[in-house]
Amino acid sequence: MNNKKQQAQAFLGLALLGGLMVAAGSAQAGAFMTPTTNAAGWGRAFGGGSLFKDDPSSAYNNPAAMAFIDKNISQFTLNYANIDIKYKGAAYDYSGRPTSSTTLDPDTFEPLYTERTGNGGQAGFEAWVPTGFLVMPINERLNFGLSQVVPMGARTSYDDDWKGRDFAVDTKIETVAITGSLSFKVTDDFSIGGGAILQHTSGFLSRNVDLYAAAAQSTDLGNIPFAAGQGFSLMRVKVDNTSLGWFAGIAWQVTPQDRLGLNYHAKIKNKLEGRYNLYADPASRAIMTTPVIDGKTLVELAYPGLTLNPDGANATSRLDIPANASLDWVHEFTDRLAVGVSATWTDWSSFKALTLKSNGNNIVSIPYRYKDAWQISVGGDYRMTDDLTLRTGVSFDQTPTPDATRDPSIPDGDRTFVSLGFGYKVRAVPGLSIDGAYSHQFVETVKLRTENVDRLGGATLDGKSKARGDVVSASLTYEF
Template structure:
């Protein structure tokens, strides 16, 4: 291939991946998002990117690019539907049941309206689209270059503003979109190494109710802390919108000990990620006065400032920052080709979630609130494979067991996650009428373990509590078009 033609193909690949960024809104569910095309989803991510000519190696294991036989580009769109259901109790800081409060015409909860006890359950969830794109280009006999657009981290959950969860969560959305470049080197016919860099843009949006009177009542203030102030009086909804651009690196090794076996190890380093932006508080007149007016109990300062010295809240908004680092991952993959028809893969991936201790919102050098999470390191184990029925048709299946990093003591409605099982099916078809084109589809259902939600809000958010269980499930449909040229 001459250099001029190769330069053109690189530019076309960049244009394709750039088009992915614009064409489809990026939304993902769950904190970690699998970075595979439909073939990978169909085998439940087993074998990683070690299957023959898999362009997702551009991100997942760049060393495997050295064994890709020709230029290949892949575009994938995933559709996800997540359902969450809660059964149990919700109580204010005094132990009184929290009730549904209808939203009035002004957009605030109507405290004068008839309320309905909401201890019988609640539902949340979302639907979303997730695009990915990969391209791998061999450069001579030993080198290969790769590009990708991935969404390695994402999470979203939505609950009604008038639900029992309003003091814990309303809307939560985190999206990380990354562009990567990678290079591999084939040491010999059995061994290769590779590495790459990622530039990513993370956006975060969080909203929830803050009960200012309840927060004052559970404070350590000698006056306010001894008064049983009523909860649910007044309304204040805090919204935080932040983003950041950060960079990181990843690497991998690939070894072919036999003609039938491929082994790989990959490592994606932790990425420091400090998001900055603004918070605003939408409050009715009563709650607004608690933040800006004179404290009626002490006659000086504000109620918020008296309850938590040094804390100032600005309803019209102020600067905000949140540290939300992307954890490191290490993956081990093995692919074995039994014959010309059947290939199987096995994978084990560890995510170093123990680095995520808390979510702390800061503004103007002071801490507004810090929510503990205390995540733990987790593993995902998967097994699956491909069966080539005909020269054109390939069937896939796989199962994966994925541990949750959450703990019973700190789990909340934002991420009511439990251990999950992925059960996946897929199919691929090579379009003979268009040389080099293949189409793939996969369906994956997530069976999520029922988990406890027995937690109490931090003092600054009013000390409300939950005691119940959450059930979740998810469905993903993945469609890919892959073109070898």
């Protein structure tokens, strides 16, 4: 192939990769991390990572493995995720009574209390998630890689007036990233690699703040027994940020049949900035704006130093992306059968709490106290013919969420992925291949027995969350 044609095709691959920088959701893994792989990886349930032959997803997952790719490869993947989440159980206000809402009788204007009985409806989501990878050899020892991935994402959406609205209504977390990486073949059998990641994180959440219940629990006010559930005060927070990170790896062709890889993705500090808004009924708005004693509102008296602006204000929060490391192994039993095993550790214990600040003051801090977690995966390829490859795999993904701090915004549990997939070389178009995969997630039914912090009203949930998920993935790969 002449250099001008090769350069043109490379430029086209880069342009198409850049055009994928739009994502509509996430195919969720543990907590709010998401798999960063292609259809072949989904078909193997992530077993072996990116160590299988000519896998361009190594551009992000383990850049050292790019060194064993001796051709230009561009790949584009579209994942469809359908996640089903349902809650069933009870909810109580700070005084132990079933949660209720207050409305006014249209005839007498007297307050009417109605117990909130809804379980929130279908809190899951559907999403389309694109990813792309490009690997280009520079010379016999140096390769360049480019990728677009969605390394973090979560989505839940409950009915506005469900019994657990003081814990969650809408939650969305999503990171879209582009990366550049290099690999260097130190010897014919050993390589190193590294890369940089530029990512944009956006977050959105809404939940009701029971201001009267919060005031009732204030020792500064002497624990006045205000009634819970009066009116509504829906807080909506929207924040985003762009941040930088790095990753690195090594790959070793131990024998002609065995390849080992180790990769590390460093923790990325992520300070999100944006705005919060409060949508409150007149009574709730009044206790945020009407002075009661010494020019201070009821909210300021209940929590000294806390000022809530019902018209909204700036908001900041930290949502650091934890470090993770993977050890991968691929063994080729024959020229048709290969099996891969992976173990991935994620430093979730670095995520202690989600704190919302405004003008330097803490509005609320929600403890999560995540624990480190492991994912173990086994999967493989069987080449039926020179053109058709079949894949399967299974993966166990441990939740980092303790029972005591699990809430309905991310009702995470241990999950098991069971996957099937295929790859097909399109002989009519030299260099073109198609991959497809289907993965089902069996998610542990988890307990939601948690208590809200005082500033959010101190309500409690006592129930269970049941979830399941399906992911369909399709990739187009072109070698040139």
